[in-house]
Amino acid sequence: MHSLPIFLDLRGRPIMLVGTGDAAAAKRRLIERAGGLVVGEDHPGARIGFIALDDAAEAEAAAARLRARGVIINVADRPTLCDFTLPAIVDRDPVLIAIGTGGRSAGLAKALRQRLEALLPADLGRLAEALFAGRAIIRGRWPDADGRRRAIDAGLAEGGPLDPLRADAAGRCADWLADDSAEAPDRLVAIRLRSGDPDDLSLGEARLLGQADRIFHRPGIPTAILSRARADAARIACAAPPAAPGGGLSIDLGFA
Numbered sequence: 737m738h739s740l741p742i743f744l745d746l747r748g749r750p751i752m753l754v755g756t757g758d759a760a761a762a763k764r765r766l767i768e769r770a771g772g773l774v775v776g777e778d779h780p781g782a783r784i785g786f787i788a789l790d791d792a793a794e795a796e797a798a799a800a801r802l803r804a805r806g807v808i809i810n811v812a813d814r815p816t817l818c819d820f821t822l823p824a825i826v827d828r829d830p831v832l833i834a835i836g837t838g839g840r841s842a843g844l845a846k847a848l849r850q851r852l853e854a855l856l857p858a859d860l861g862r863l864a865e866a867l868f869a870g871r872a873i874i875r876g877r878w879p880d881a882d883g884r885r886r887a888i889d890a891g892l893a894e895g896g897p898l899d900p901l902r903a904d905a906a907g908r909c910a911d912w913l914a915d916d917s918a919e920a921p922d923r924l925v926a927i928r929l930r931s932g933d934p935d936d937l938s939l940g941e942a943r944l945l946g947q948a949d950r951i952f953h954r955p956g957i958p959t960a961i962l963s964r965a966r967a968d969a970a971r972i973a974c975a976a977p978p979a980a981p982g983g984g985l986s987i988d989l990g991f992a
Contacts, residue, residue: 738838739821747771750781752807754798755788759812763788766822777802788812815839824849828860855901862906863898873913882949886984889947924981928992932958949984952977957989 751772753763763786767774775782777798785807789795792814799817802809811817815838823834824845833852835845867874867888878884891898897912898905927941937945942964945951950970951962962971965987977988 739836741823741834741836743832743834744770744784746784749773749784750775750779752777752779752782752785752802753788754785754802755812757788757790760786760788763810763812783807785809786812787817826852826856828856828858831861831864857901857903857905859903859906860900863900863909866906866909867898870909870913877913882984886949893947894943922981922983922985924977924986924988926988926990928990929957929961930992932961934958934960934964937961937964944985944987945989947985948987950982951987951989952981953987953989954991957991961989 746767747770749772751767751774753760753767753774754777755763764774767786772784777785783806785802787795787798787802787809789798789812795811795814796817799809799811799814803819808819809817810820810822815821818839821836821839823836824842826833826835826849833856835848835852837845874884874888878887890896891912892900894901897908897915902908925944927944930936934942945961945965948965948969950972951965952972952974953962954975955973965971977986
């Protein structure tokens, strides 16, 4: 990754804004929308700054001044001067989806945002709130962390009772919590790669990698493929998976 996506809580924090005009006004709206307090360059407590200056030399000088004070900065339309860039945002409060291109193409980020806006239900945030409200029940029903994650994954899976692309998913949460149906069985699924290009993965294969508890993979599997798995999934290089691979979903990953 060219950068680490993070979500910063700006509520009540002083945020520097240097500049005037339309670009600065847009930055001000974004800061205030996130609960930040817009302050000037002379504020001693600010650690995050936005610079929106048309003149390249002025922008570069302002960036140097703020960075020398330990402020991390975003400079409008000048990604090479930025410590962080701003993504396109899909807002389904409290669900936020950020789309970044590392400053390469704001137009591409915008196009992707518009596609996702049309795809995601307007009340998606209600599903997050319903899951948060039911966390005590969820922990009581699935006290083991791995079992809890697998149950939630199954509920949120495509076609599942809490499929987040369904407009009525939030209203189904109570029924899902009360459902006493059998849990998903432990399973081992083989994926045979057609190439080392992750774009050649089918949607089903990519989904399985994203849900797996562990990946048993042959030596030489490209990092780009393994990176499609959950960050906390175990990755085990071996000639073949063991007879008892473990609970949950295990993937036997090799080339065809």
